[in-house]
Amino acid sequence: MTHYRISELAQAVGLSRSTLLYYEKLGLITGKRQSNGYRIYTDRDLQRLRLLLKLQTGGLTLKQCQACIEAKVDKTLLSQRLAALDEEIAQKQASRDLLAALLGQGKLKDWHAAVDEIAPDAHLEFLMNQGFSKKEALRLKWISKDMNEHEQYMADFMKVFEALERWGPGSEADTLKALHAVPFAPQQLLEIGCGKGLATQVLAAHTQASITAMDNEDSALASLIQLADAAGFGNRINTINADMTDIPLPAGSFDLLWAEGSAYIMGVDQALQRWQPLLTDNGVLVLSDLVWLTDSPSEDAVAFWKQDYPAMTSVETRLNQAKATGYKVLNSFTLSEKAWRNYYQPLDARVQALQSQMPDSAALEAIAREVDIFKRRLGEFGYQFFVLQKA
Structure with missing residues (x-):
């Protein structure tokens, strides 16, 4: 029988002398003191230590390992440890995925959301x-x-939309319905997120207001100027490329603010607060926002909008936010189905036309999913106009 001094045993298993003495105190190994004062250990001690180390790779505590060595394995204990280990692995995998994505080696969409x-x-x-x-x-x-993916995504996104007249749902009839709810003839009008100016033309044709049309896309503003000049309204429309979260215009400059489908970019609750100082006393803010129109939307619609517009809420919530911010509600109505058709039918046709050219485009795939949810679930959600007067 082979015998080992404690130093030899420690070297054989890669543990310290003090650790082995602790293990001996627990009864995991049994040393015998010789007449010369040295303690010696047998192959049995060596093998028990090697078995212990193997069990510890499962994440078991020392006492749990000892219990497994000295009695029948406790399967309930192991099941609990396995569940805890699975959770730790999932957390570490999520950590790894995030670090890899931040290094450009994965997708960040869910993290950003x-x-x-x-x-x-x-x-x-x-x-x-x-x-x-x-x-x-x-x-x-x-x-x-x-x-x-932002750079390529936006290049593809603009390729889809550059050929389209509308960049969001809308119609002349809906714009006029909201305008008719304004209780005065506006003199100074600021349109926030004007896009190519389809609503701008309606506002210019049906008011005598001086209009400041604001967007952060130069190509859209260029299109607006061409349309306005062709329609004979160019002398009353001034364009400005600016960020809606920090509008560089004096307080109290406008008696009417107009924002069709754009306030969501900064958050409707923030827009209600931060745009209010731009209004004159009793000035009016008209905005439209995507809202739920039912208390029990379909699961696929909820899943889609949770990712694409997580702040989406009900009409009642938006009305309460407006009142809490100091607005009087003059009118509120749902955008017509025609306004949606004006938007998504040309968009759908554009997607179909580009699919063979852009088969791997993430932007085109996302737009196609959006069109699909419009076709199948419109009515469970929709745009709601809100006509709000500064109190």
């Missing part, structure tokens, strides 16, 4: 610290949703 839901302002600041301009950071938050 989660952060934006709990810390939207900090998320915006984070994106700007990564080198994105405020304009690009806002587009990333609401359109591409992944900083690793």
Whole structure:
């Protein structure tokens, strides 16, 4: 029988002398003191230590390992440890996936969405610290949703929309219905997020107001100017490329603010608060926002909009937010189905036309999913106009 001094046993298993003495105190190994004062151990001690070390790789505590060695394995204990280990592995895998994605080796869409839901302002600041301009950071938050794919995503996105007249649902009839709810003839009008100017033309044709049309996309503003000049309204329309979260115009400058489908970019609750100072006393804010029109929407609709517009809520909630911010509600109505057809039918045709050219485009795939949810679930959600007077 082979015998080992404690130093030899420690070297054989890679443990310290003090650890072995502790294990001996627990009864895991049994040394015998010789007449010369040295303690010696047998192969049995060596093998018990090797078995112990193997059991410890399962994440068991020392006492749990000892219990497994000295009695029948406790399967309930092992099941609990296995469940805990699975949870630890999942957490570590999630950590690894995030670090890889931040290094450009994976997708960040879900992470961006989660952060934006709990810390939207900090998320915006984070994106700007990564080198994105405020304009690009806002587009990333609401359109591409992944900083690793943003440049290609936006190039594809603009390729889809550049040929379209409308960049969102709308109709002349709905714009006029909202305008007719304004209780005075506006003199100074600011349109926030004007796009190519389809609503701008309606507002110019049916008021005598001086109109400031604001957007952060130069190509859209160029199209608006061409349309306005052709329609003979160019002398009453001034364009400005600016960020809606920090509008560089004096307080109390406008008796009417107009924002069709754009307030969601900064958050409707923030828009209600931060745009209010721009209004004159008793001035009016008209905005439209995507809302739920039913208390029991389909699961696929909820899943889609939770990812694409997590702040989406009910009409009642938006009305309560407006009242709490100091507005009087003059009117509220749902955008017509025709307004949606004006938008998504040409968009659908554009998607179909580009599929063979852009088979791997994440932007085209996302737009196609959006069109699909419009076709199948419109009515469970829709745009709601809100005509609000500064109290």
